[in-house]
Amino acid sequence: MTLDPVDRLLLDELGELPSGRVALIGDEHGALADAVAQLAGGRVVAHHDSVVSERALARTGVEVSPELATALTGAELVVLRLPKSLDALDEIARTAAQVAAADVRLVAGGRTKHMTPSMNPVLAMSFETVRASLGRQKSRVLHASGPRTVEQPWPKHRHHDDLDLTVYAHGAAFAGTRLDAGTALLIGQLHRLEDTEGAVVDLGCGTGILAALLARRFPNVTAVDVSAAAVASTRLTTAGTVETRRADGLTEFADDSVAAVVTNPPFHVGTTKDSTPTLAMIADAGRVLVPDGELLMVFNAHLPYLPRLARLGRTEILARDRHYLVTRTVRG
Numbered sequence: 001m002t003l004d005p006v007d008r009l010l011l012d013e014l015g016e017l018p019s020g021r022v023a024l025i026g027d028e029h030g031a032l033a034d035a036v037a038q039l040a041g042g043r044v045v046a047h048h049d050s051v052v053s054e055r056a057l058a059r060t061g062v063e064v065s066p067e068l069a070t071a072l073t074g075a076e077l078v079v080l081r082l083p084k085s086l087d088a089l090d091e092i093a094r095t096a097a098q099v100a101a102a103d104v105r106l107v108a109g110g111r112t113k114h115m116t117p118s119m120n121p122v123l124a125m126s127f128e129t130v131r132a133s134l135g136r137q138k139s140r141v142l143h144a145s146g147p148r149t150v151e152q153p154w155p156k157h158r159h160h161d162d163l164d165l166t167v168y169a170h171g172a173a174f175a176g177t178r179l180d181a182g183t184a185l186l187i188g189q190l191h192r193l194e195d196t197e198g199a200v201v202d203l204g205c206g207t208g209i210l211a212a213l214l215a216r217r218f219p220n221v222t223a224v225d226v227s228a229a230a231v232a233s234t235r236l237t238t239a240g241t242v243e244t245r246r247a248d249g250l251t252e253f254a255d256d257s258v259a260a261v262v263t264n265p266p267f268h269v270g271t272t273k274d275s276t277p278t279l280a281m282i283a284d285a286g287r288v289l290v291p292d293g294e295l296l297m298v299f300n301a302h303l304p305y306l307p308r309l310a311r312l313g314r315t316e317i318l319a320r321d322r323h324y325l326v327t328r329t330v331r332g
């Protein structure tokens, strides 16, 4: 675990540490948590949307909160690794303005290439004063102070008449309240799944659209996502009709225990594109699926998943458009 240039700039820009609580949000690997804990001792509470990063934070010994609002409550200083999504930033900023200390300061850093000018007005909706540091090593820090009295629109919701479904979304959830084009193509093929009383898993459930639709037909649906925002959104979208788990892929499922996995898998990890988690998930589907169990998946046609799926079992392409393929694999 080593500090990267954003971590180092954040540490140099922290200013005088308060005597009260410090919230650390968005540190992926724990290096920053370690460094902030050395400065602030036991007053640090850390949160990351991903359970994988949450575990890395816990290994540093800092107190960890799976709830964003709990981590921010009473904080006098918020140290933030900027999320790539403006909606995620908006929810963090509004939550901080509502529940942190009245004199809270927010110090938020990121890689310049992942930052946009729109981040300043997003922060300015929740804080009176927002200013940027000088850039260093392709990194920059935004300082915000003077929390405003703000409304909390998160989670947002939208009714989709075509699905007869109200979709709820926290700021960090994939696609917000929209229906992703790949997800729409996959929805058109859900009827191809065999009937089953067994476990049906929506892997990487996001706002829970697929899980909610699957629950109309299958009695035993579990929605899994690594993201706290996704799981909280899914609970609302599915209105208690499915079980939810915040977990890394299929790791928590036993061998031969799942009748079908349905997924629009991730192709981003944080700010980088990476197919490794999805390739691992395809391999793991072979472990958790019962013989003849099904994997229904949508993915960008240029991604190298077909050979891996074929290794798992008989694979057919059910639908395609200019961007996406929907495949069905039956475990051999």
Ligand SMILES: C[S@@+](CC[C@H](N)C(=O)[O-])C[C@H]1O[C@@H](n2cnc3c(N)ncnc32)[C@H](O)[C@@H]1O
Binding pocket: 173, 174, 175, 180, 183, 203, 204, 205, 206, 207, 208, 209, 210, 224, 225, 226, 227, 230, 247, 248, 249, 250, 263, 264, 265, 266, 267, 277
């Ligand atoms: C492309 S989105 C699909 C979301 C939703 N199923 C939909 O169709 O709108 C992929 C989802 O996978 C989740 N994810 C990423 N890595 C994961 C992992 N290792 N285990 C479980 N979920 C993961 C992301 O948080 C994201 O919600």
